[in-house]
Amino acid sequence: MSDTYLNLVNSGFTKKVAKQLGLPQPAPLRRYEPGQPLLQGAALVLGRGPESDALAGFLSSDWDLDVHRHATPGTRYSAVVLALTELTHPDQLSEPVLAAGAVLKELPKGARVVTVSRASRADDAPAVAAARQGVDGLLRSLAKELRGGSTGNGVVLAEDVPVTAPSVLGALRFFLSTKSAFVDGQLLAVDSAAGTLPGDWAAPLAGRVAVVTGAARGIGASIADTLARDGATVVAVDVPAAGEQLVTVANRVRGTALQLDVTADDAGARILEHALQRHGRLDIVVHNAGITRDKLLANMSPDKWDSVLAVNIASQLRINEALLTSGDFTDAPRIVSLASTSGIAGNRGQTNYAASKGGVIGMVRATAPLLEAFGGTANAVAPGFIETEMTARIPAVTRQVARRLNSLQQGGQPVDVAETVAFLASPAAGGVVGRVLRVCGQNMVGA
Ligand code: NAD
DSSP states (O other): OOOHHHHHTTSHHHHHHHHHHTOOOOOOOOOOOTTOOSOSSOEEEEOOSHHHHHHHHHHHHTSOOOEESSOOTTOOOSEEEEEOTTOOSGGGGHHHHHHHHHHGGGOOTTOEEEEEEEOOOTTSOHHHHHHHHHHHHHHHHHHHHOOTTOEEEEEEEOTTOOTTOHHHHHHHHHHHSGGGTTOOSOEEEEOOSOOOOOSOTTOTTTTOEEEEETTTSHHHHHHHHHHHHTTOEEEEEEOGGGHHHHHHHHHHTTOEEEEOOTTSTTHHHHHHHHHHHHHSOOOEEEEOOOOOOOBOGGGOOHHHHHHHHIIIIIHHHHHHHHHHTTSOOOSSOEEEEEOOTHHHHOOTTBHHHHHHHHHHHHHHHHHHHHHGGGTOEEEEEEEOSBOSHHHHTSOHHHHHHHHHSBTTOSOBOHHHHHHHHHHHHSGGGTTOOSOEEEESSSBSSOO
């Protein structure tokens, strides 16, 4: 699906006109391609203390980045990392934050700003909690100020999580990379030191078997492609009516196709049976199949309400139950479920859809602890406006407005959601437990 406006404001005469009129000027986003370096230029790592030093040391020694601890005049930084885990008072924010501010005007297009901080808790000293929570407000505002396709995101560590824990590094790497092109203004919590760093960052899912529901088209097809690119063997699931497209996807990713309505009573058993028989194991389940049946609640038929709840949430609960009680989903398993910003902020005409997607968020929060004993996790991805067949059906004017209402002033691509799913499914995300990560370009609607 193409965005004509974005193409127009980035070419010749129309670019000039748009600028003069003060119209939104979305920048084309750079996306990941295998072999691409993590950063194109130097990284500025700001912040004081042993944890900040440890993080900077890791970035330069293990990821071979050109790390500066102070801004060098004339350098255009591809990334600025604010290592703020040791703050004890809001006064300590000024030095690193203003040092970051001093280099912002010189950032190249598509630069990254990432904060690394600790979660504030009720039993923190008030000044510590104020400093920690202050980082959230700072990051969300800074992300709204960045231009040229640059993004700002944060990693928020629980108290006992070391700054070089696998999921801190995994999340930091994801936010620094082009894989997070449409993730903006988000703070991802790392709850534990669980997880492992992949031997090969180009194939973090090597040896893993993943099931993707709703894989025949749209976001699901892109998730299948991306998990396969990362080394997973993929089982592509969709309804029999989408059989032909499903086989095309399964063949493309050298995986297998399973024709199945996820609302079937025995869907969990059939998924497990297929994965074990054809591939010998099951490690990752991506609940992506979803439908909309929009109506104002005053006009909502029982059929429209029930079908959305059945596909979008009840099926996931039933499948998870079957997997969790099977004894065959126990080797650092991963559940990644598709929520939606509608389930967080609400959307007129979508009470049924938002109930199901809010339900997904509650479900992963309560499911994750059940998987922790096996080194497993359950998390959700909440897309905002993504250019798919689903959003192509929105009336033209509403669609134009909807895709501009975020900090990046454009819709995301299915691959943006897929990259986020792949990160949460990876071994490096083992310490992210029951969370929601939004892929919405920092949508102005909602939290
Ligand atoms: P889509 O309609 O293009 O694709 C959904 C796929 O799910 C289809 O192939 C469909 O056949 C399949 N499916 C539907 N019911 C099924 C069932 N009962 N059993 C098996 N498969 C079934 O949708 P999309 O835009 O790619 O969205 C994918 C997911 O992302 C959905 O959960 C959706 O709610 C969510 N999402 C999308 C957007 C967006 O902007 N497109 C935004 C937020 C969330």
